[in-house]
Amino acid sequence: MAIFADSSTRVVVQGITGRDGSFHSAQMLEYGTKIAAGVTPGKGGQKFDGKVPIFDTVEEAVRKEGATASVIYVPAAFAASAICEAADSGVKLIVCITEGIPVLDMLRTTRYVADQGARLIGPNCPGMISPGQAKLGIIPGQIVEPGPIGVVSRSGTLTYEVVWALTREGFGQSSCIGIGGDPVIGTNFIDCLDAFEQDPQTEAIVLIGEIGGADEQNAARHIREHLSKPVVGFVAGRTAPPGRRMGHAGAIISGSQGTAAEKIATFRDNGVEVAERPVDVPAIVSKELNV
Amino acid sequence: MNIHEFQAKEIFRQHGIPVPPGEVATTAEQAEKIAAKLGTKVVVKAQVHAGGRGKAGGVKLAATPAEAKEAASKILGMQIKGLTVARVLVTPAEEIEHEAYVGAIVDRASGTVVLMASPEGGIDIEEVAAKTPELIFKEHVDPRYGLLPHQASRLAHKLYPGDPGRARQAADIIRKLYASMVDAGASLIEINPLITTPSGELQAIDAKVNIDDNELSRREEIAALRDIESEAPAEVEARSKGLTYIKLEGNVGCCVNGAGLAMATMDLVKHYGGEPANFLDIGGSSSPEKVVTALRIIMADPAVKSILFNIFGGITRCDDVANGIVEASKGIELKVPITIRLTGTNEQQAVRILEGAGFSAMTDMDEAVRKAVELAGN
Numbered sequence: 305m306a307i308f309a310d311s312s313t314r315v316v317v318q319g320i321t322g323r324d325g326s327f328h329s330a331q332m333l334e335y336g337t338k339i340a341a342g343v344t345p346g347k348g349g350q351k352f353d354g355k356v357p358i359f360d361t362v363e364e365a366v367r368k369e370g371a372t373a374s375v376i377y378v379p380a381a382f383a384a385s386a387i388c389e390a391a392d393s394g395v396k397l398i399v400c401i402t403e404g405i406p407v408l409d410m411l412r413t414t415r416y417v418a419d420q421g422a423r424l425i426g427p428n429c430p431g432m433i434s435p436g437q438a439k440l441g442i443i444p445g446q447i448v449e450p451g452p453i454g455v456v457s458r459s460g461t462l463t464y465e466v467v468w469a470l471t472r473e474g475f476g477q478s479s480c481i482g483i484g485g486d487p488v489i490g491t492n493f494i495d496c497l498d499a500f501e502q503d504p505q506t507e508a509i510v511l512i513g514e515i516g517g518a519d520e521q522n523a524a525r526h527i528r529e530h531l532s533k534p535v536v537g538f539v540a541g542r543t544a545p546p547g548r549r550m551g552h553a554g555a556i557i558s559g560s561q562g563t564a565a566e567k568i569a570t571f572r573d574n575g576v577e578v579a580e581r582p583v584d585v586p587a588i589v590s591k592e593l594n595v
Numbered sequence: 596m597n598i599h600e601f602q603a604k605e606i607f608r609q610h611g612i613p614v615p616p617g618e619v620a621t622t623a624e625q626a627e628k629i630a631a632k633l634g635t636k637v638v639v640k641a642q643v644h645a646g647g648r649g650k651a652g653g654v655k656l657a658a659t660p661a662e663a664k665e666a667a668s669k670i671l672g673m674q675i676k677g678l679t680v681a682r683v684l685v686t687p688a689e690e691i692e693h694e695a696y697v698g699a700i701v702d703r704a705s706g707t708v709v710l711m712a713s714p715e716g717g718i719d720i721e722e723v724a725a726k727t728p729e730l731i732f733k734e735h736v737d738p739r740y741g742l743l744p745h746q747a748s749r750l751a752h753k754l755y756p757g758d759p760g761r762a763r764q765a766a767d768i769i770r771k772l773y774a775s776m777v778d779a780g781a782s783l784i785e786i787n788p789l790i791t792t793p794s795g796e797l798q799a800i801d802a803k804v805n806i807d808d809n810e811l812s813r814r815e816e817i818a819a820l821r822d823i824e825s826e827a828p829a830e831v832e833a834r835s836k837g838l839t840y841i842k843l844e845g846n847v848g849c850c851v852n853g854a855g856l857a858m859a860t861m862d863l864v865k866h867y868g869g870e871p872a873n874f875l876d877i878g879g880s881s882s883p884e885k886v887v888t889a890l891r892i893i894m895a896d897p898a899v900k901s902i903l904f905n906i907f908g909g910i911t912r913c914d915d916v917a918n919g920i921v922e923a924s925k926g927i928e929l930k931v932p933i934t935i936r937l938t939g940t941n942e943q944q945a946v947r948i949l950e951g952a953g954f955s956a957m958t959d960m961d962e963a964v965r966k967a968v969e970l971a972g973n
Contacts, residue, residue: 381813406809407701407782411738414706430909444909444939459855461907464939465960468907485854487703487782514855517703540858543843543865544874551839551854551876553809554703559721564862581866582859583961 306434306479307499314340316371325377335445337438341365362393373397380404384413391420399440400426410488424490430460430482451476454500457512473586478505485552493523508534515541516555520567528574534592537571537578539564596806597644601684603802610775617686626667629685631660636688639666645676694788708736712754716788742773764797780810836888845870848893848902852911860905869968886919903967908939917945921952932970936963
């Protein structure tokens with residue numbers, strides 16, 4: 305088991321012929337992901353890597369190749385539309401890697417996706433990987449191993465750092481989900497926590513947050529009320545100054561809201577242990593699992 | 596991106612929100628002329644990207660053009676929160692019967708734009724929210740339909756209960772404020788205060804608009820409002836090269852790939868007793884050129900006593916970063932020690948490249964941070 309995507313997931317890559325799209329599609333194929341189709345408007349009829357059929361529209365990819373999930377690498381100017389097209393075509397899982405979509409567009413887009421009954425991961429995220437089964441996005445395949453830990457994070461390379469530390473200490477992962485660094489995203493921490501709670505493979509969850517917004521604080525309260533599995537937290541940005549956007553569009557302390565100190569305190573108040581350093585995460589996981 | 600009050604007011608004016616007249620001056624003489632033209636008592640207001648301008652002495656009343664000249668000469672060149680005032684707005688001093696607040700922000704939790712209004716205007720809305728939250732009225736805008744007229748009307752009647760004349764004006768302003776937000780691509784837009792004049796007219800006498808950076812590529816006229824002189828030159832250069840750089844107060848220069856890891860690295864520097872000199876994210880697919888630029892920007896900060904590279908190779912190839920470091924070291928004199936940590940994609944090639952050029956590299960993050968802090972003399 306895993307969450308959101310597994311070995312049965314049939315992926316369509318939107319933007320498969322672009323620079324990023326083609327590079328990462330090759331990596332996804334190499335990892336064993338079932339890429340059913342690619343979409344680049346105007347390039348329908350061609351093939352990617354000599355074998356993956358390319359269509360002009362997602363609707364064709366779903367109808368002819370049975371795609372059930374989409375990974376989006378199209379440029380920011382077209383990405384919100386690509387997300388809506390995927391949702392409208394009946395794709396149930398949409399992973400948008402693209403960074404730079406205006407937030408006002410995302411308000412409409414997340415609502416549209418929800419109305420179609422689909423799930424969006426991202427945008428501005430590394431995507432997700434269910435080790436040994438499927439990689440939808442850009443998380444390096446060589447740092448993960450199948451195992452009992454669910455990982456959910458707002459960041460990219462910081463996630464790799466923590467996942468790699470877990471793998472080195474013998475803690476493989478059920479799924480690793482990068483939910484994205486934008487202020488308005490599709491799937492949030494609580495959605496992932498609930499999915500990991502239901503997933504029989506997952507025994508403990510690692511949640512990696514950062515400054516900005518209140519998603520971590522809401523997750524902390526949700527954990528106490530609804531989760532039986534142990535959760536280990538980490539929050540980046542203790543040294544971040546207020547009012548500055550720290551790389552991610554959503555990583556900003558507004559007034560006195562959204563500081564790392566506030567988030568860490570809320571986790572601890574709700575019984576969630578928070579690691580001081582990324583390298584401390586595996587030891588806390590080990591303690592929580594009594595292994 | 597922040598824009599100045601006078602630019603925000605121009606956006607308001609274009610959308611029909613009542614704003615007092617006024618012009619911008621860069622010299623005291625210009626301020627005097629504008630005051631004479633307005634022919635009334637004026638306010639001279641510093642135009643900088645900082646809150647609390649009034650408290651800092653950046654807003655002054657002037658009864659005559661001569662006083663306006665004097666006020667402007669005091670404000671121009673003044674430092675407010677580290678920013679030098681290069682411009683002042685000269686605008687009529689309005690008589691104020693009442694001050695309200697009207698604003699709109701993108702609410703992350705609900706995924707909607709939230710319109711807010713409060714009869715407690717003229718002070719920081721966070722303060723109102725903390726002390727008297729019952730005096731902030733809200734309407735969530737469903738992104739599928741946009742702001743519906745009844746929502747603007749409901750908010751306006753809560754703001755001015757029993758006063759249909761002002762409520763009608765306020766509803767019109769609220770609709771236009773929302774339209775301004777959407778047209779400008781703003782993530783926050785505020786009128787604070789929205790004043791009532793003795794004759795019962797509403798006017799926006801201060802304006803704040805934050806533009807979503809992701810909107811700039813499709814809104815040239817808004818992007819053109821950027822005031823580069825009001826930003827740190829190193830941050831401007833970094834942005835033009837696709838890097839994100841934010842200067843901080845410490846002495847350990849940090850160069851990291853990825854925003855989350857960059858923040859975690861700064862936190863570790865602090866954890867081991869040092870202070871980070873900056874946030875710097877070289878981004879995902881970093882070419883050697885980006886690394887050269889990054890190193891140059893960090894070295895230009897005289898406070899930096901030690902430089903730390905922390906690279907987790909995924910998409911970023913460690914050998915690209917190594918080549919960048921070697922290339923940069925040929926062009927600029929390295930005055931401070933560099934500690935390099937890299938792991939992941941092409942790690943072995945990177946170590947060979949660096950060792951060939953006389954650098955050493957490590958793979959453990961904590962070890963590298965400790966060493967960089969130590970080398971900075973902390």
